[in-house]
Amino acid sequence: MRKMLLIAVFAAMGLASCTPAENTNTNTNNSNRIVAASPSPSVAASPSPRHDDATFAADAAQSNTAEIALGRLAAQKAKNPEVKKFTQRLIADHSKALAELKQTATRKNITLPADVKPEQKQTHDRLSSLSGAEFDREFMTVMVEGHQKSATNFQAEANNGTDPDLKALAAKILPIIQEHLRMAREISGKLQ
Numbered sequence: 001m002r003k004m005l006l007i008a009v010f011a012a013m014g015l016a017s018c019t020p021a022e023n024t025n026t027n028t029n030n031s032n033r034i035v036a037a038s039p040s041p042s043v044a045a046s047p048s049p050r051h052d053d054a055t056f057a058a059d060a061a062q063s064n065t066a067e068i069a070l071g072r073l074a075a076q077k078a079k080n081p082e083v084k085k086f087t088q089r090l091i092a093d094h095s096k097a098l099a100e101l102k103q104t105a106t107r108k109n110i111t112l113p114a115d116v117k118p119e120q121k122q123t124h125d126r127l128s129s130l131s132g133a134e135f136d137r138e139f140m141t142v143m144v145e146g147h148q149k150s151a152t153n154f155q156a157e158a159n160n161g162t163d164p165d166l167k168a169l170a171a172k173i174l175p176i177i178q179e180h181l182r183m184a185r186e187i188s189g190k191l192q
Contacts (some may be wrong), residue, residue: 053163054110056153056170057101061112061151064098066120070142073127081138082187090143090180097173104165133191140188147181 036082071091078084105112116124130138154174161167 005184053157054108054163054167056157056161057105057108057110057166058113059153060101060157060170061105062116062120063146063153064094064101064153066116066124067081067094069116069124069145070127070139071110073124074135074139075133077127077131078139079132080187080191081191083136083140086140086143086183086187089183093176093180100169100173104169108163108165133139136140137191139183140191144181144188147177147184150177150181151181 002120068091071087071094074087075091078087102112115121125143127135127139151174154170154177158167158168158174161170
């Protein structure tokens with residue numbers, strides 16, 4: 001018992017002596033937020049990005065994963081030829097973006113979430129229950145809303161990110177998201 005108490009005291013002393021930069025492996029109240037731990041000085045890896053960059057990477061991974069899943073759903077359910085064509089581009093572009101993000105995250109020691117956010121799953125489930133012209137309209141509305149949000153997030157990272165690799169990746173992918181948004185608005189306007 002005394003030995004366990006001593007171990008607990010030494011462990012607490014070790015944690016208390018950590019500087020804020022050393023003790024960054026704390027996950028606050030949001031289980032979808034990924035915080036990368038700083039590597040130890042003896043590890044010859046690139047420095048971990050600050051929390052905001054890691055959060056951007058996690059959100060971007062979930063967004064790309066959700067877009068791919070919605071695209072696959074639309075490939076099965078869409079009736080409008082323009083929606084079907086948009087869906088093909090959506091899947092291809094977001095698959096490529098996700099692959100690049102995963103490569104960058106691996107180099108940065110960022111663990112990306114494997115699944116989408118609950119609200120993204122709810123959107124998928126809601127769209128799954130629709131068909132025909134109603135599906136096409138709702139799908140394109142979701143595409144406009146999702147790409148508006150993604151464009152804002154990628155623009156913020158491209159402008160304000162602190163990790164040069166994530167910042168460059170955001171700047172590279174942003175024009176693709178903006179093109180998807182332009183296309184989604186145009187198709188959505190025709191379906192109303």
